[in-house]
Amino acid sequence: MSQLATFIAEKRQQKPILSMTHVVYGYPSVEQSLSWMERLMQEGVDFIEVQFPFSDPVADGPSIVAACHKALEQKLDVETCLSQLGKLAKNFPNSRIVLMSYLNPMYRFGLDKLAKRAAEENILGLILPDLPIEQATTYQAACKANNIDPVWLVTPVTPPDRLAMLASQASGFLYCVARSGVTGHSVHENKSHERKTKQTSLDDYLTQIKQHASAPMGVGFGLRERAQIEQLIGKADIAILGSALLDAYNKGGQEAGVKLIKDLFQH
Amino acid sequence: MQSENGFYGQYGGSYIPEILYSSQQQILQAFEEVKNDPEFLAELNQQWQQFSGRPTPLTFCANLTEHFGGAQIYLKREDLNHSGAHKMNNVIGQGLLVKRMGKKRVIAETGAGQHGIATALVAARLGLECTIYMGAKDIERQYPNVFWMKQLGATVVPVTTGAQTLRDALDEALRDWSSSHEESHYLIGTSCGCAPFPEMVAYFQSVIGNEVREQSVAQFGQFPDRLYACVGGGSNACGLFLPFLDDIEVEMVGVEAGGKGLELGEHSIRLSHNLGQPGIAQGFATMFLQDDAGQLQETHSIAAGLDYVGVSPIIAHLAETGRINMTYAMDDDVIAACTLLLKKEGIIPALESSHALAGAFKDAPNLPKDSKIVINLSGRGDKDIFNVAKAVQDETFPQFLTDYLAAYPTNHADNEEENA
Numbered sequence: 001m002s003q004l005a006t007f008i009a010e011k012r013q014q015k016p017i018l019s020m021t022h023v024v025y026g027y028p029s030v031e032q033s034l035s036w037m038e039r040l041m042q043e044g045v046d047f048i049e050v051q052f053p054f055s056d057p058v059a060d061g062p063s064i065v066a067a068c069h070k071a072l073e074q075k076l077d078v079e080t081c082l083s084q085l086g087k088l089a090k091n092f093p094n095s096r097i098v099l100m101s102y103l104n105p106m107y108r109f110g111l112d113k114l115a116k117r118a119a120e121e122n123i124l125g126l127i128l129p130d131l132p133i134e135q136a137t138t139y140q141a142a143c144k145a146n147n148i149d150p151v152w153l154v155t156p157v158t159p160p161d162r163l164a165m166l167a168s169q170a171s172g173f174l175y176c177v178a179r180s181g182v183t184g185h186s187v188h189e190n191k192s193h194e195r196k197t198k199q200t201s202l203d204d205y206l207t208q209i210k211q212h213a214s215a216p217m218g219v220g221f222g223l224r225e226r227a228q229i230e231q232l233i234g235k236a237d238i239a240i241l242g243s244a245l246l247d248a249y250n251k252g253g254q255e256a257g258v259k260l261i262k263d264l265f266q267h
Numbered sequence: 268m269q270s271e272n273g274f275y276g277q278y279g280g281s282y283i284p285e286i287l288y289s290s291q292q293q294i295l296q297a298f299e300e301v302k303n304d305p306e307f308l309a310e311l312n313q314q315w316q317q318f319s320g321r322p323t324p325l326t327f328c329a330n331l332t333e334h335f336g337g338a339q340i341y342l343k344r345e346d347l348n349h350s351g352a353h354k355m356n357n358v359i360g361q362g363l364l365v366k367r368m369g370k371k372r373v374i375a376e377t378g379a380g381q382h383g384i385a386t387a388l389v390a391a392r393l394g395l396e397c398t399i400y401m402g403a404k405d406i407e408r409q410y411p412n413v414f415w416m417k418q419l420g421a422t423v424v425p426v427t428t429g430a431q432t433l434r435d436a437l438d439e440a441l442r443d444w445s446s447s448h449e450e451s452h453y454l455i456g457t458s459c460g461c462a463p464f465p466e467m468v469a470y471f472q473s474v475i476g477n478e479v480r481e482q483s484v485a486q487f488g489q490f491p492d493r494l495y496a497c498v499g500g501g502s503n504a505c506g507l508f509l510p511f512l513d514d515i516e517v518e519m520v521g522v523e524a525g526g527k528g529l530e531l532g533e534h535s536i537r538l539s540h541n542l543g544q545p546g547i548a549q550g551f552a553t554m555f556l557q558d559d560a561g562q563l564q565e566t567h568s569i570a571a572g573l574d575y576v577g578v579s580p581i582i583a584h585l586a587e588t589g590r591i592n593m594t595y596a597m598d599d600d601v602i603a604a605c606t607l608l609l610k611k612e613g614i615i616p617a618l619e620s621s622h623a624l625a626g627a628f629k630d631a632p633n634l635p636k637d638s639k640i641v642i643n644l645s646g647r648g649d650k651d652i653f654n655v656a657k658a659v660q661d662e663t664f665p666q667f668l669t670d671y672l673a674a675y676p677t678n679h680a681d682n683e684e685e686n687a
Binding site: 054055056057058059060061062065066069072075076077078102103104105106107108109129130131132134135152153154155157158159162166177180181182 | 280281282283284285286288289292428429434435438441442445446447448449544546547548549550555557559560561562563564
């Protein structure tokens with residue numbers, strides 16, 4: 001069984017839902033982002049999703065885009081990032097780190113090398129939102145060889161047969177995107193008619209995924225309130241907190257971020 | 268050019284967020300259908316003719332030919348399209364596709380604003396809602412185009428992230444599409460992006476080369492010996508070149524923007540001199556200008572339509588296999604070529620197209636007198652009036668602007684409202 005799935009299953013014995021908190025590596029500086037990750041793990045979050053910045057993050061909304069661009073004002077290096085994350089991971093054996101980025105910086109680094117180095121640093125999952133499963137044969141093989149998991153995304157508009165295929169391929173956990181659009185509060189929300197299909201069917205959507213997925217399920221995109229987390233209990237394993245946490249951090253630093261997590265997850 | 272599952276050699280493909288999968292499949296399917304639908308093709312040809320003024324002429328340039336004393340120089344007059352550029356060919360095609368798919372809204376990115384205007388024109392004609400993403404810096408540089416887009420009823424959204432140019436506008440258009448995919452079509456302006464966009468845009472633009480095939484035989488009894496086109500995203504080059512792909516005696520030259528120099532950030536040369544590197548971003552694999560860590564970099568050209576960070580996967584593949592020869596033209600050479608065409612032939616070229624002129628003018632004197640070259644004059648230059656005035660250091664232009672501003676009414680609440 002996947003290391004990641006095993007970890008999740010064990011943790012779920014103690015908690016109704018696990019927390020995954022997102023941090024942009026290098027924002028506002030490398031040191032500050034590492035300090036923020038450390039604090040989050042001290043506070044007992046179950047996972048950190050570390051985003052290695054890319055200049056053109058097309059699946060992200062304004063908060064994360066701005067943080068990535070700010071982070072890229074300094075030169076960031078994948079290898080350095082991985083070894084720094086590895087050190088952190090060692091100090092907090094009760095939490096896990098997964099790495100998220102876009103394909104290009106990882107492609108330039110080398111996907112084989114990425115899988116190998118991530119495994120060496122105990123980073124058990126990789127999320128690349130712009131790498132569709134159809135183009136991912138070698139990446140999948142590299143992850144498998146190193147016993148880590150590629151994390152696939154499904155969305156409310158994924159066709160049923162494709163959803164079944166993606167869910168059956170999921171090993172560590174399946175990332176269930178809660179709604180259309182990009183991460184966080186989006187400037188595009190008003191134009192979107194996502195609301196028609198959105199909240200009413202979230203339960204159905206998760207139930208449908210569960211029929212096909214043996215892997216644990218994580219839900220993200222647009223989570224900001226305790227009620228949303230409660231809605232997920234019993235239907236998903238992990239609630240993923242991204243832009244909302246970044247917005248809180250931007251407003252009031254680590255303290256505001258920690259307060260949000262306590263409010264949402266009531267650790 | 269047919270792709271293999273969306274790929275052209277190692278370039279192309281589909282690297283998009285999962286949320287866009289269904290919309291992309293819908294476009295793939297719709298495009299496959301219309302390619303073989305005589306009714307759609309008849310409508311397309313009618314719109315090309317009656318709305319955009321096709322076919323565009325192939326113009327012999329006697330004075331330029333004499334001036335260089337080498338090859339006989341012909342221009343394919345895409346500048347005579349409605350809206351003043353080849354962009355119209357694609358926008359008409361995709362516009363009809365949007366109607367067929369039953370979508371109500373189009374999203375587009377634009378750099379110089381030519382594609383934005385073309386999209387706004389067609390959206391107005393077809394009764395579609397229209398949102399144009401444009402980098403805030405490009406809006407500053409190309410305000411006249413923004414003005415017309417707004418007058419045509421489009422919403423122009425300034426993009427303030429990153430370098431605030433075309434690349435950022437494209438990112439933002441993709442983000443909008445991720446939110447609005449069910450009722451909106453992303454009407455991409457060049458032969459880039461995820462499959463089937465490169466193939467589809469190239470397909471609609473191939474009307475350029477198809478016309479040249481007929482016109483060249485009719486006017487000088489053979490296919491051209493050489494073809495020249497500027498390469499930004501690559502759509503006008505695809506349009507001229509692809510119909511001649513199998514005619515191996517026809518040589519093809521693509522001209523990129525050399526800008527101010529060969530330092531990173533000063534140019535937009537992706538396909539020669541080892542300046543670009545293979546990468547995967549904005550939905551597809553191609554040669555990008557990027558640093559060692561895979562971060563996309565800033566570019567420069569005097570022509571806002573040529574400063575894209577990537578390039579059509581079709582052109583990247585044909586350059587790699589040697590079917591197309593790639594060269595570049597520096598900003599200064601471009602202005603000189605533009606000026607020469609004005610003086611010798613009475614034609615005002617866009618600065619983008621002036622790159623193709625500059626590339627061809629370099630070769631023309633050394634080519635045999637009986638050889639025939641066709642340069643794609645992809646757009647007209649009226650839009651460049653401010654930039655060309657500055658480049659040729661026109662003495663009276665600043666005075667004109669000062670006087671104009673002095674007489675301009677200061678109460679312009681209408682515009683403010685639209686910007687809000």
